[in-house]
Amino acid sequence: MSHHLRHQTRGRTVVGCALLAVALGAGATACGSDDPSSAAPYDASDHISFNGPVEAGQKADPDEPLEILSEDADGRITDVTAVDAAGRRVAGELSADGLRWHSTAPLAAGARYTIRVSTENGDGERGRKVLAFETGEPDEQKRLKVTFGPGAGTYGVGQPLTAELSRPIEDPAQRRVVERSLKVESTPAVEGAWYWVDDEKLHYRPKEYWPAQATIRATSALHGIKIGDRLWGARVKPLEIRTGERVIAVTDAASHTMTVYRNDEAVREIPVTAGKPGFETRNGVKVVLGKESFVRMRSSTVGIAEGSSESYDLPVHFATRVTWSGEYVHAAPWSAGSHGYANVSHGCVGMSTANAKWFFDTVREGDLVEVVNSDGDSMEPFGNGFGDWNVDWGEWRSGSALTGTLPNLVASGESARLRPGSA
Structure with a gap:
């Protein structure tokens, strides 16, 4: 955008807008006044230029700065506004002598701009020029x-x-x-x-x-x-x-119960079993990721060797997923005698089939499942579902590029996403 399209106006060689330039018509002098500043602005096209493509219809390169020049030492630029169709203004700087204005912020790509230039000559007469142009789209x-x-x-x-x-x-x-x-x-x-x-x-x-x-x-x-x-x-x-409604399920691994709250009112208390020693359920707040009416859970998918005393291969119904690594809330009829009394699972929260169906039908994706009083690790903030609520608000704000510089807290590898479940 370094060339100027030149044309003749008022018998002089001048530089005009080489894009979609629209100049205001010359204004008439106000009647009955000798004050030049009270007259309508005159057309400043004959001494204002800006950098742009030399062929009409071309689009400006948004990587190039915008520059407005006055080619008349007696006609100073007093103000320039550059605004795109979305209302975004381009910051700029006017030289002390009023002969040059240039943008100090990048133009937007794929945008249409309107430039309004105000001038004043040595006699105090005000001039104006309006230009319009478009910038090209990036590859x-x-x-x-x-x-x-x-x-x-x-x-x-x-x-x-x-x-x-x-x-x-x-x-x-x-x-x-x-x-x-x-x-x-x-x-x-x-x-x-x-x-x-x-x-x-x-x-x-x-x-x-x-x-x-x-x-x-x-x-x-x-x-x-x-x-x-x-x-x-x-x-x-x-x-x-x-x-939807505010639904929060709180599992107390010590008392072996889950209490489900709807809009802060306890609506159901369910006897459950959580993870046993060595397979403790994660503490903390988790977000429901999805629901599967049937899942086949195999111990091999969570690192338990087949044939060991801990191996299993179970058909599981009404499974509500809360981590990618395999924690669910689900029906566990095989451990019915432990519901409400002992933690015997491999990390999931198990309950009767009737209670699991009620829970499955009650919660939706995005509802909250919190585990307290487990001897397990804390829920990972990221990488294994949505553990976002386990980050306190001060640390969370530090993870914003606008308010802080907290290092990323990514946890767990891609392998966690491949695990179907732990019963």
Whole structure:
């Protein structure tokens, strides 16, 4: 964008907008006034130029800065505004002599801009020029794509939002650009924040659980924004989800009971069995990941050798998954004598078939299952389901590129995702 399209105006050689330039018509002098500043602005096209493609219809390179020049030493630039169709302004700087304005922030790609230039000559007469142009789109390989999750639908109040990036973003400044463009709004409104799980994934959750019956919408203003060297934001499909009732199931591994709360009211107390010594159920808050009416659980998938005293191969009904590594809440009729009395499972929370069916029919994806008083490890924050609620709010905010620098807390490997279940 270094060439200028020149044309003749008022018998002089001048530089005009080489894109879709629209100049305001010359204004008439106000009647009955000798004050030049009270007159309508005159057409400043004959001495204002800006850098752009030399052929009409071409689009500007968003990697090049925008520059506005006054070619008349007696006609100073007093103000420049550059705004795209989305209302985003381009920051710029005007020289002390008023002869040059240049952008100090990158233009957006794939955007249409309107430039308004105000001038003033030595006699105090005001001039104006309006220009319009478009910037080109970056190549596909130069675009950062974002996919919001989960899918549209109704979830429990513990469901975090996710943002998957099409390529890793490691630079802190680039992370700030990305995160600043990802917006989450809820009705009712609540305080929340993004957390960088790793270079390609962010999670969003509020300070407390989502309100019941809330509407949550995630959007992106990343399209056309320059993130880094030759990397631009792509269009992002928005996401809208709703929450249902507030359902929280609390398993006390010491008393061998699960209490299910709906909207903070206890609606059912269920005798259960949790993980026995050596296979203790994880403590902490977990989020329901899905429900399977039938799962075949094999001990070999969780590292127990076939033929050992701990091996099993069981048909399991009404299985509600809470970790990728194989923790479920499910029917366990084979251990009925231990329900409410002892922990004998390999990590899952077992109960009668009737209670398991009721639980299966009651909860939905995103509902909360909390385990207390187990001798097991704490639920991993990330990598084995949604352990987001086990990170306190101060640490969570430190995981935002805008408010902190907390190291990533990714836990567990991909192998955890391959395990069908532990009975």
